[in-house]
Amino acid sequence: MFGRKNEAPSAQEQKPQDAPVVMGKGAPTPKRKTQEAARKRPLVPDDRKAAKKANREAMVIERSRMRQALETGEERYLPLRDKGESRRFVRDYVDARWNVGEFLLAFALAFVVLSLVPSPALQEIILIAFFVIMAAVVVDSILLSRSLRKRLTAAVGDPAQGAIWYGITRALQIRPMRLPKPKVRRGQYPS
Structure with missing residues (x-):
């Protein structure tokens, strides 16, 4: 009931013998600690004023692109409701x-x-x-x-x-x- 079945795999499940065998991906998998360290960023940026200013400028640019797209009909920058x-x-x-x-x-x-x-x-x-x-x-x-x-x-x-x-x-x-x-x-x- 809970054991393995001793049936032979069907023709679709068998691997073709002619297929080339790929060994590995060329590099070892990085350790979890290394990956986590690479992803770490501070929750609060070092220069909060500069980060806030950059964010505000990015939003202004995005809004102007969206407004221009609403005038011209350019699909790429339209708001989601109009795409x-x-x-x-x-x-x-x-x-x-x-x-x-x-x-x-x-x-x-x-x-x-x-x-x-x-x-x-x-x-x-x-x-x-x-x-x-x-x-x-x-x-x-x-x-x-x-x-x-x-x-x-x-x-x-x-x-x-x-x-x-x-x-x-x-x-x-x-x-x-x-x-x-x-x-x-x-x-x-x-x-």
């Missing part, structure tokens, strides 16, 4: 279509200004119009998610987690304010 083939496809698809959500902010501002008019009948009309616009945004977002899921699956396979929500939130932004900047014109859908 990847599926996210690029979503950005291009959303930027190619007209979205009701991108006009929501303008409508909301107009409704706020018009609601200052002291007419109860006008305020009622404004409130109803605002709810109609909100319903249109919800319907447009549902249609976007359905078509985006279908096209994204056809283009890159299984959509990445959060890709559909990424597209909906991008569709709610005003087009000139979107980051990364739109790379396609309206109607220029990705293939």
Whole structure:
């Protein structure tokens, strides 16, 4: 029950006799003490001010690279939320279509200004119009998610987690304010 089985190894488990035999890796394995000593670093650097300054400068450089990538669309330095083939496809698809959500902010501002008019009948009309616009945004977002899921699956396979929500939130932004900047014109859908 707990002993070894005395079965002969199968043909797949046997080593081929023609294979060259490699002897060793060329150097002895270093002792554990030597490896640990090589990895040791102080928890606190000797010059804390210089280390803090260097860290701050590195963060500034990283942020400027990321900002530049958001302007140019350079994939290498984009933030994690914007990286990847599926996210690029979503950005291009959303930027190619007209979205009701991108006009929501303008409508909301107009409704706020018009609601200052002291007419109860006008305020009622404004409130109803605002709810109609909100319903249109919800319907447009549902249609976007359905078509985006279908096209994204056809283009890159299984959509990445959060890709559909990424597209909906991008569709709610005003087009000139979107980051990364739109790379396609309206109607220029990705293939």
